[in-house]
Amino acid sequence: MTAIAVQAQWLLAQRRPKRSFFETFIRSLIILCVAVAVVLSSIAVCDGHWLFAKGKLFGLWHFCALGNNSALKCATNLTLANIAGIHVGMTFARSMVSFAVVVAIFGLELLMVSQVCEDFNSRKKWSMGSVLLLLSFLFSSAGVLSFVILLRDYISLTGFTLTYWCEFISAFLFFLNGISGLHLNHLTYPWSRMRKNGP
Template sequence: MTAIAVQAQWLRAHGRPKKLFFETFIRSLIILCVAISVVLSSIAVCDGHWLFAKGKLFGLWHFCTISNNSALKCDTNLTLANVRGLNIGMTLARSMVSFAVVVAIFGLELLMVSQVCEDINSRRKWSMGSVLILASFLFSSAGVLSFLILLRDYISFTSFTLTFWCEFIAAFLFFLNGISGLHLNHLTFPWSRLRKINNDDQQFC
């Protein structure tokens, strides 16, 4: 009999262990933080204007300059910025951060489903959701890093816009919540009691 079959048989016999209030609270908090991260990252990607330096506004989708009457003149042709490799590099950057949002949405859905529809596979769904959130961190980090490398000659601490910091915070929260989700699932693994029982049985045999 496989381990999964033993686990399923043990659950049917003893019932699923009830979650403590603290565990439920932490899982709800993780889901809330992931949802906030998705919103922040979506805003950053849709706006796309991340860096303002030397009278130029660099974004994922547009390149803007300030005219004499202080009005922004934007163009989707990024080659006008006269930055080597900007057009191709920015395509990669915006693809990465956009894909990060999509992956995070699927991860968030798995996290919520695992809590709403609790069954024998709930913990596995939670783990899969947490892994997808970590994948979102990797994609968003790759996009942000690509953006910084392309525009390294224009970077200063005060040149970053609010939407850039939204993406930066979202990437940090993706990492924090992905790691926390996996760690929490490990700490509250429902089969730990079964392992303890099996180990005790082996000691008496």
């Protein structure tokens, strides 16, 4: 009976504690914000036209210039912009923001699974998802910064397009929700408590 009692006590210790309404609400809000960030970042990457300056439209995938009839003529050959290193720089920028979207999708999936599957590993999945969001922030920031540095001679606040600001906001949301997710997990279930509740 003693062995059975000890085993039952250990299983109760491993059982996931019930969450309060406030904690559930905050976690749901984080998931919603991450989903919005993924959508914004996806739109920014797919559109790719981030800067309009001096009659030229610079993008991740295309370069456009105003023609004689005031119509934009676009080409995938970025070297037509006559900017040193633009082909390599844009390849790096679009690779970083594309990786950011992919990693964020995996992070969002882990966050959602951690809420749907009520088991002992759900909080670990939440932490892993939050870490992936921070990684998405690093990728997104690298892409945005490389774009700005590459086109620093054309930069103006009024020249940035709406899709650029979508990427900027999504990078901020990745960081904010990643940090918030880790902090919330630490506040509601410290790792030291997990070790104390071990067998």
